[in-house]
Amino acid sequence: MTLNFNLFEYDYHLPAHLIAQYPSGDRSSSRLMVLDRKTSRISHRFFRDLLNYIEPGDCLVLNDTRVFPARLNCVKATKGKVEFFLLHFPRENGNGAAFAKALYHSSKPVRQGQKVRCKTPLEIEVLEVGTGGQVDIKLLYQGELLSVLESCGDVPLPPYIRRSPVASDIEQYQTIYAREIGSVAAPTAGLHFVEDQLLLAGEKGINIVWVTLHIGYGTFAPIRTPDIRNHRIHHEWISVTESTVKKIASTRNRGGRIVAVGTTTARALESIVNDRGEIRPFQGLCDLYIIPGHRFRVIDCLITNFHLPKSSLLILVSAFAGRDKILSAYKEAIDEGYRFFSYGDAMLIV
The missing domain is CATH 2.40.10.240 (QueA-like)
Structure with missing residues (x-):
């Protein structure tokens, strides 16, 4: 796979009306695009169908950070x-x-x-x-x-949501499992989950574990360097506990997949692995910037929203699935009328 470090190769045109200004009525009613990295096949589902793609013995890793009124x-x-x-x-x-x-x-x-x-x-x-x-x-x-x-x-709504916060944002711009206070932006891939879905995941034999990454304002910071390798991201505080590490290790030893919910979870997990593929509990600052060429040592699948053009988050998912596959999937999402960004629809990359 050819590695592309030109910032402008991660650009795309998004019609303004596809930038979600409000969440969908029901969290799990969001649309879900499923992208298979090996075959490039794309399927169109709803987020309530997610568990059809996650097997017993897999491990779902979620970021339990909580947004505060910043x-x-x-x-x-x-x-x-x-x-x-x-x-x-x-x-x-x-x-x-x-x-x-x-x-x-x-x-x-x-x-x-x-x-x-x-x-x-x-x-x-x-x-x-x-x-x-x-x-x-x-x-x-x-x-x-x-x-x-x-x-x-x-509520610290992102700048591309061009309205003032309303009362419902207090609940809607927060995952249902948020508990550790410290973020100025929501881990938006997790906004789609409802309680019943997590309960069903447990009944299906899917492991559920938590990490914490407090999202900073740097998540909105644009990349200003034409060569993406010269960009630096801000430090963010993370915590990955021993119990989470043990459950992930057990899943991998049994042949299960690690399914990261969101780019924040992916960054947290990929930042604490050594060259031998071993992960250790960690609490401290993380400034891992994932670009094409990164060798993913922990995560096997990624649940994520659709990201801004020329953003570090778009570059991360391109590093995971391949730039051409991602931009092709984004074009199809636009053609199909998917909703983009924080309050928008979701993507599962397998």
């Missing part, structure tokens, strides 16, 4: 508006204060030492103004930090 709309003393987008869950000091890095948007620049208020008794102080709209801030609050953020923050 978008804070505040008011300056001058009544001017300023929005802060938290780049990570704030670090608390236990005294009603927490610290975070954020991006801000305002008609006028903020300044060091400036204080602004949000909807609730949450005050933000600008500690340092960096470049590119980034600031270090201190959050001053009363009570439990997550509750404060939930009361005054908004």
